[in-house]
Amino acid sequence: MSPVVRALGWVALSATLFCGSAGMASAAPSAAMKSVRSIEGIEEYTLPNGLQVLLARDDSKPSTTVNLTVRVGSRHENYGETGMAHLLEHLLFKGSAKHPQPWGEFTKRGLRANGTTWLDRTNYFASFASNDDNLRWYLDWLADALVNSFIARKDLDTEMTVVRNEMEMGENSPERILLEKTLAAMFVWHNYGKSTIGARTDVEQVDIGRLQSFYKTWYRPDNATLIVSGRFDPSKTAQWIAKAFGAVRKPAVALPRLYTLDPVQDGEREVVLRRAGGAGALMAAYHSVPGAHRDHAAAEMLALVMGDVPAGRLHRRLTQAQLAANTWAWTPALHDPGLIVFGADLGPGQDSQTAAKALIAALESTREEPITQDELDRARRRWLKGWDQTYNDPEQLGVALSDSVAQGDWRLFFLLRDRVQQLALTDLQRFALERLLHSNRTLGRFVPTDKADRAPAPKTVSVEQQMVEFKPKPAAPPTQAFDPSPSAIESRLLKSQFQGIKLAQLPKSTRGEVVTMTLRLHLGDLATLTGQGEVPTLWAAMLDKGTQSLSRQAVQDRLDQARAELSVAYRLGVLQVVVQARRDSLVAVTELLGDLLRRPRMDAGVLEEVRRQALASLEQARKEPDALAANALERHGNPYPAGDPRHGRTFDQVDKDLRAVTLDQVRGFHEKLVGAAQMEWSVVGDHDAPTWKACVEREFAGWNIPSPVARLPQPLWNGPPARLEFKTPDKQNATMMIRQSIALSEGDGDQAALMLANFVFGQSGSSRLWMRIREKGGLSYDVRSMVQWNPYEKASVWQASAIFAPENLKAVETAFQEEVERAIKSGFTAQEINEGKNGLLNFRRLQRAQDPLLSMGLARQLELGRSMAEESRLEDAIRALTPEQVHAAFKRYIQPELFVKAVAGDFKSP
Numbered sequence: 001m002s003p004v005v006r007a008l009g010w011v012a013l014s015a016t017l018f019c020g021s022a023g024m025a026s027a028a029p030s031a032a033m034k035s036v037r038s039i040e041g042i043e044e045y046t047l048p049n050g051l052q053v054l055l056a057r058d059d060s061k062p063s064t065t066v067n068l069t070v071r072v073g074s075r076h077e078n079y080g081e082t083g084m085a086h087l088l089e090h091l092l093f094k095g096s097a098k099h100p101q102p103w104g105e106f107t108k109r110g111l112r113a114n115g116t117t118w119l120d121r122t123n124y125f126a127s128f129a130s131n132d133d134n135l136r137w138y139l140d141w142l143a144d145a146l147v148n149s150f151i152a153r154k155d156l157d158t159e160m161t162v163v164r165n166e167m168e169m170g171e172n173s174p175e176r177i178l179l180e181k182t183l184a185a186m187f188v189w190h191n192y193g194k195s196t197i198g199a200r201t202d203v204e205q206v207d208i209g210r211l212q213s214f215y216k217t218w219y220r221p222d223n224a225t226l227i228v229s230g231r232f233d234p235s236k237t238a239q240w241i242a243k244a245f246g247a248v249r250k251p252a253v254a255l256p257r258l259y260t261l262d263p264v265q266d267g268e269r270e271v272v273l274r275r276a277g278g279a280g281a282l283m284a285a286y287h288s289v290p291g292a293h294r295d296h297a298a299a300e301m302l303a304l305v306m307g308d309v310p311a312g313r314l315h316r317r318l319t320q321a322q323l324a325a326n327t328w329a330w331t332p333a334l335h336d337p338g339l340i341v342f343g344a345d346l347g348p349g350q351d352s353q354t355a356a357k358a359l360i361a362a363l364e365s366t367r368e369e370p371i372t373q374d375e376l377d378r379a380r381r382r383w384l385k386g387w388d389q390t391y392n393d394p395e396q397l398g399v400a401l402s403d404s405v406a407q408g409d410w411r412l413f414f415l416l417r418d419r420v421q422q423l424a425l426t427d428l429q430r431f432a433l434e435r436l437l438h439s440n441r442t443l444g445r446f447v448p449t450d451k452a453d454r455a456p457a458p459k460t461v462s463v464e465q466q467m468v469e470f471k472p473k474p475a476a477p478p479t480q481a482f483d484p485s486p487s488a489i490e491s492r493l494l495k496s497q498f499q500g501i502k503l504a505q506l507p508k509s510t511r512g513e514v515v516t517m518t519l520r521l522h523l524g525d526l527a528t529l530t531g532q533g534e535v536p537t538l539w540a541a542m543l544d545k546g547t548q549s550l551s552r553q554a555v556q557d558r559l560d561q562a563r564a565e566l567s568v569a570y571r572l573g574v575l576q577v578v579v580q581a582r583r584d585s586l587v588a589v590t591e592l593l594g595d596l597l598r599r600p601r602m603d604a605g606v607l608e609e610v611r612r613q614a615l616a617s618l619e620q621a622r623k624e625p626d627a628l629a630a631n632a633l634e635r636h637g638n639p640y641p642a643g644d645p646r647h648g649r650t651f652d653q654v655d656k657d658l659r660a661v662t663l664d665q666v667r668g669f670h671e672k673l674v675g676a677a678q679m680e681w682s683v684v685g686d687h688d689a690p691t692w693k694a695c696v697e698r699e700f701a702g703w704n705i706p707s708p709v710a711r712l713p714q715p716l717w718n719g720p721p722a723r724l725e726f727k728t729p730d731k732q733n734a735t736m737m738i739r740q741s742i743a744l745s746e747g748d749g750d751q752a753a754l755m756l757a758n759f760v761f762g763q764s765g766s767s768r769l770w771m772r773i774r775e776k777g778g779l780s781y782d783v784r785s786m787v788q789w790n791p792y793e794k795a796s797v798w799q800a801s802a803i804f805a806p807e808n809l810k811a812v813e814t815a816f817q818e819e820v821e822r823a824i825k826s827g828f829t830a831q832e833i834n835e836g837k838n839g840l841l842n843f844r845r846l847q848r849a850q851d852p853l854l855s856m857g858l859a860r861q862l863e864l865g866r867s868m869a870e871e872s873r874l875e876d877a878i879r880a881l882t883p884e885q886v887h888a889a890f891k892r893y894i895q896p897e898l899f900v901k902a903v904a905g906d907f908k909s910p
Contacts, residue, residue: 033242039411041475042401045238049250050222053241054401054410056229058394060479060510063849064135067125067227067398068142069405072218074196075119075335076258083163083198084214086117087156087206090163092124094155096148099141103775104766108835109134110842113765116399117196120335121406127395129484129845130231136240139226143244146224151215153208160204161778161805167197168732168805169781172624174278175345181271182283183339186442190262190336221248223255225405229394231481261337261458262287269442276730277623279325279616280346282356284363285442286435287455288340291333291407292463297419298431299340303329304379305371305428306342306363310545310552311378317362318344319609323355325616333416335407337458340435347616356443364441366432376425381560387417388563389580392512408463415470480509484848486875490868493858494689498697502862504682505689506854513583515685516851518859519593521575522678525710529573531643532669533657534614539666540570541610546601555592564589572645572712575674576859578852583686587695594699600670604663614658622651625735625904626803628726632902633739637719646712675705682858684851716741716795719900726904734905736812738800742893745796746789747870752877753889758787760828760836761819761890762800768819773802779812780804791864798894806905813903820896827887837878844875 033045033053045053073085093115095102106113106126111134113126124142128134170176180195187193197203226245228237265287289295307329309315314327325347331340344359346352390396404413440455483489494505529536544566546552559566562585569576577597581589621627635648642653649657681696683689718741728734744750762769762785773783785800804812828836847853861867 032246033238038475039472040414042410043234044410047221047242047246049246049248050220051245051248052225052405052410053238054225054227055232055234055237056227056394056397056401057232057234058229058479058511059231059481060508061230061394061849061851062130062482062484063127063394063846064130064228064230064232065125065127065395065398066135066138066142067123067229067402068146069121069123069225069227069402070146070219071121071223071225071406073118073120073122073406074194074198075191076218076256077191077194077198077214080202081210081214082194083196083203084206084211085122085218086196086198087159087163087203087211088151088215088219089115089117089122089124090159091151091155092145092149094150094152094159096144096150098144098148101766102141102145104835105137105141107764107766107839109137110839110846111138112843112846113138118406119192119196119332121402123399123402125398127230127846129842129849132233132236135228135232135237139237139240139244142226143248146219146221146245147248149215151208151212156206156208156211158776158778161808162774162781163197163203164200165733165779165803165805165808166781167200167203169803170197171732174273174275175281175343177275178271178273178281178283179341181273182285182341182442185269185271186265186285186287186339187262189260191260192334192336192338216251217256220251220255221245222250225402225410227398227401229398261460264455264457265440265442268438271442277620277728279348279619280350280352280355282324282344282346282352282359283341283443284343284359285339285341286437286440287458288331288338288435290335290337290461291404291416292335292409292412292461292466294419294466295427295431296331296333297416297423298428299331299435300383300416300420301376301379301423301428302371302432302435303331303340303342304382305375308379308382310556311375313362314342314344314359318355318358319612320605321358322608322612323350323358325350325612333403333407333412336460345616347612348619360438360441360443364436364438366429366436370429371425371432373425376423376428378557378560380420380423381557383420384417385560385563385565387420388512389514389565392510392514394511409467411467411470411472412463414472415466418470476511479511482508482849484845484854486848486868486871489848489854493868495862496693499701500677501679501681501696501700503693503696504680504858504862505687505693506682506684506858507687507689508685510686510851513686514851515581515583515586515683515687516855517579517581517586517590517681517683518852518855519575519577519579520680520859520863521577521597521674521676522573522709522711523575523675523705523707524573524673525708526644526712528673528707529645529712532645533660534654535661535665535669536570536645538607538610538614538658538661539669540568540575541614542602542606542666543568543575543596543600545606545610546603547595548599548601550595550601552601552603552606555596558592559589562589566593576856578856580852583688586683586687586692590692590695591699597674598699598703602663602667602670607661607663607666611658611661615655618651618655618658623728623731625726625728625731625733626737626801628728628904629724629735629737629902632724632726632904633719633737633900636722636724636900636902637717639717646714673705673707676700676703677705677709680859680862682855682862684855684858711792713793714790714795715793716743718898721898722900724900724902725907726902727907728904729906731906732805734804734806734809734903734907736802736804736809736816736901736903738816738902739900740798740895740898742787742796742798743794744893745794746791748794750889750893751789752874753881753885754787754893756833756836756840756878756881757823757828757886757890757894758785758798759840760832760886761785761823764836764839766835766839768823769800769802769816772819773812773815777811777815779808779815806907809903809905809907817896820894823887824891824894824896827890828883830883833881833883833886837881841875841878844871
């Protein structure tokens with residue numbers, strides 16, 4: 001979820017009692033599914049009990065995603081019930097009589113499972129490496145959870161603190177709370193003005209009887225849609241769905257009908273939020289139409305015309321004018337009349353009043369400065385590119401269909417695409433004039449006016465009538481199956497090398513002919529990178545913003561026309577570029593990337609823009625508990641001197657380094673240190689391997705540099721044992737982080753044992769830490785441990801973390817310490833190890849089924865001179881482990897006496 005979406009609806013996972021009269025019939029016959037329609041590769045069915053089923057098969061991705069959408073969200077909550085939809089999402093994971101511990105089963109089976117609650121719907125989903133047994137089991141769990149979950153008082157009592165911790169986590173973000181307050185002022189009567197997380201008093205004092213009644217009212221087969229996407233056998237899956245869900249009774253009572261709408265807003269509104277920490281932010285929200293309304297296509301385009309970067313009007317008039325560090329826009333497609341909101345994030349020293357005037361002036365000037373055809377065309381290309389990416393990814397598609405289901409009909413997903421394609425400039429301009437009115441704006445300020453301009457009155461639309469105009473497009477052609485096992489991947493890999501460039505290509509069929517490319521470029525050595533400060537960081541941030549022959553906008557336009565995305569990251573002498581494109585555009589995008597890398601524009605204005613954005617992020621981090629703790633661990637005992645790229649710097653030192661960077665330094669860095677002396681490329685997906693290889697050789701041949709290239713060593717170091725505490729006033733969520741270096745490298749004999757030990761102790765959804773601190777104690781929304789493996793030196797790092805309410809600091813520390821000591825003393829049970837093996841191996845298989853992760857992994861293998869055989873050997877070693885070996889590894893390497901712990905939060909003095 002994007003940060004803006006998270007401001008309204010929170011992802012929640014949980015684990016508990018109640019069997020209602022709408023439960024399963026113990027011996028009811030399996031009901032056959034009835035075919036309804038087939039739309040662009042998606043088959044719709046219904047069961048006699050009203051359950052809607054959507055099957056979206058895609059064999060190119062060796063994973064399956066199952067998504068159950070229940071049409072209930074915070075919009076459906078009554079007075080005193082806010083947060084109930086979200087609470088139920090948590091409690092469904094607490095199990096039923098038939099499935100008492102679903103979360104443990106998820107982990108054992110290697111399922112990546114979760115749930116989300118939002119305004120119009122709640123959904124439960126899982127992705128896993130395609131497997132008939134897992135699919136059948138998960139369908140059975142969903143059917144049982146839909147009507148037979150415990151929803152018990154005892155589970156509510158323990159989960160309450162977890163939900164409250166999640167609430168407090170949101171309270172730490174001023175931007176998130178500003179959006180919450182803005183929408184509360186915007187919607188007077190409608191529940192879109194109420195945060196999905198709920199009012200604290202409602203959540204803390206929820207009546208278990210009312211919560212059970214809410215569950216019985218809305219959780220029923222005729223109020224749900226089951227979506228299965230990815231690789232699966234449609235015939236067998238249909239039988240399993242009919243068997244699992246066919247026995248669920250449809251209640252005799254009809255679903256409640258909701259009808260509340262807000263009146264037309266009749267004047268500007270303003271909200272001012274004052275709290276400690278962070279940089280300034282602005283939001284201007286306007287009432288809009290339902291997602292099913294024809295004009296929602298105009299709302300989507302208007303959001304891009306105004307909020308896109310770098311073409312958007314807000315970026316040009318605020319960011320480039322140095323009035324804001326960043327701008328954005330968002331318009332969710334909702335069941336009822338919704339909103340379109342525009343925002344600006346401010347950097348240090350930028351005045352909110354001046355920025356607010358510029359924001360409003362830019363938004364409400366479309367009468368004097370009409371939207372142009374070029375602006376609409378550019379926005380349309382960018383939106384359709386995003387739509388394609390969603391449609392071609394089975395996991396994203398399931399969530400997108402959930403939102404369309406919540407709007408009233410899943411086919412709205414396609415209808416909105418058609419409406420965007422057909423949108424006329426006159427309709428976009430009309431919509432802007434109707435909606436971007438000062439009387440329809442919520443910023444927070446009241447100004448008397450002689451003329452009361454009004455937006456059109458809110459009204460619902462008939463989805464059935466809207467669908468009359470919908471003409472489905474042909475379904476995408478079927479794709480070939482892909483085996484993600486290490487041996488199968490290695491057998492299909494095409495490896496080659498020229499100059500200092502190594503290539504790995506994995507041609508394979510994908511939906512939409514999608515291809516993912518990863519480039520790792522190594523530059524400099526310890527001598528040439530020392531003293532560079534933030535020059536490399538800002539250089540990397542500028543790379544995708546124009547070439548010597550192409551403007552920044554021209555680069556973005558080419559990416560949009562090619563339906564491609566490009567991301568750039570830099571760390572310690574390594575530049576990583578990840579590209580997602582299509583078969584027919586891969587060569588053109590590779591040529592564009594070559595131009596960006598070899599001949600970047602490096603404008604002064606762009607340097608100032610990325611500098612301001614970095615300073616704004618830094619200012620935000622100064623008061624954030626997790627950022628403070630992480631920075632403290634990086635600096636404590638750091639052995640490297642100032643200027644060394646591995647040196648741990650304070651926020652003030654980073655600030656100073658950012659401000660000191662000059663354009664000449666950035667250009668000089670590129671000229672002296674950047675070239676193809678050492679480079680790894682990997683491509684995964686639908687592409688012509690010889691043609692792409694020839695393109696790389698043509699674009700990068702002869703790109704040499706005089707400076708040496710050598711990896712920065714990462715030897716073992718650990719700060720002296722310590723407990724570091726930081727006070728972060730007005731932050732209602734606290735953080736604990738623990739770090740310990742271990743004398744072990746990736747590939748060592750003990751790697752498999754420590755990897756499995758960590759998975760069972762703190763990484764899986766049924767780990768020791770999760771069960772003790774999250775499930776039983778209800779102390780944390782997120783607690784985990786991990787190993788950062790060093791592939792070169794015997795200097796890996798074990799880390800653990802937890803977030804919690806500040807008042808629970810002692811309880812969290814005590815529980816963590818006790819679990820570490822218990823694991824060291826007694827080890828792990830045979831059941832834990834067996835389930836851990838299965839979960840870890842399935843998780844690794846699922847990772848290889850994700851093309852972006854596989855592409856990055858292959859590039860890293862090229863750097864290390866390895867093959868997929870190492871993956872096979874590691875997994876064979878995991879399979880062969882005994883509980884005694886796993887215990888010995890944990891006991892040998894995890895040493896509490898060496899822990900460096902950092903805690904940060906609004907801790908009260910005793």
